Amino acid sequence: MPVRRLLATVLVAAATVPLAATPAAAHGAPTDPVSRAAACGPEGRYAATSACKAAIKAGAAVREWDNVRVAAINGRDRERIPDGELCSGGLSAYRGLDLPRTDWP
Numbered sequence: 001m002p003v004r005r006l007l008a009t010v011l012v013a014a015a016t017v018p019l020a021a022t023p024a025a026a027h028g029a030p031t032d033p034v035s036r037a038a039a040c041g042p043e044g045r046y047a048a049t050s051a052c053k054a055a056i057k058a059g060a061a062v063r064e065w066d067n068v069r070v071a072a073i074n075g076r077d078r079e080r081i082p083d084g085e086l087c088s089g090g091l092s093a094y095r096g097l098d099l100p101r102t103d104w105p
Helices: 003-016 036-040 050-058 062-067 092-098
Strands: none
Touching: 036 050, 036 062, 036 092, 050 062, 050 092
16 A cells, blocks of 8 residues: 555544543542642642742632532533633632733643
8 A cells, every 4th residue: 555545544544533531530629730729739839839829819728729619510610610710610719720820830
């Protein structure tokens, strides 16, 4: 089979394979990749960064970093959590995590 034809066959096959989503295996604030809440928590390795310090100053309850959760979302996060407030889950106790900064870990 000529290389060009083989390449075309492989590309078509790859394009038709459905991508599978990996199910979540946890709840609360993710640590891999690190969420802002986990990064800035008391044991977070980024707690001393400027972004985390600004979040705490603006009102992020990072002592309870793994408590950022909204009950019964059931896939309706776009409906229930206001735009720009995803990191805080729309919860006022974590509003500092929503700061628009370019230096978040």
